[in-house]
Amino acid sequence: KQEVTQIPAALSVPEGENLVLNCSFTDSAIYNLQWFRQDPGKGLTSLLLIQSSQREQTSGRLNASLDKSSGRSTLYIAASQPGDSATYLCAPRGGTYKYIFGTGTRLKVL
């Protein structure tokens, strides 16, 4: 059974800092992994989708990496801004095609 853990659970940083959010998963047999952000009371916004054959994906100030064999993904946010404040969730998609979501990292950029 896939279990997804995100560390840290919460993070407060000053504006301009570069930061790394971590996601680990127990079953490495995944098709892809997606990163999302969620603003309070809203749905999820897709940030990046990494296929199992890829090592990383980039979009603007965001870069996500995937190490499938070790069950890890990281989301790198460069030059953080107050608008980046949100909860970030990772979700690997496994053999049954289900996405299993992590517990999220709540980010506050001061």
Next chain:
Amino acid sequence: KAGVTQTPRYLIKTRGQQVTLSCSPISGHRSVSWYQQTPGQGLQFLFEYFSETQRNKGNFPGRFSGRQFSNSRSEMNVSTLELGDSALYLCASSLDLVSHSPLHFGNGTRLTVT
């Protein structure tokens, strides 16, 4: 292109009642999945539909059911509501079931059961 639309945005029901939530996917998307989000359990997968057929199901009781119509719109029904069913219900759509298709979420329906 319009995003995923969920209606209604808010619902208040009493225990024992039933409720139907609606989801209109992005035009051209054929896969629709549903999730329940609560502070204690986080985001949990309910079920996924593709071409009007349920393709995947999460670990929820039979009170939770859904369906998909020929235009890909989907509905989710919860019967005999319990207090623990209070949650944000999110619908997501994707082009199809294959792995290169990202999920796009609606803003959810906030269900409160009293």
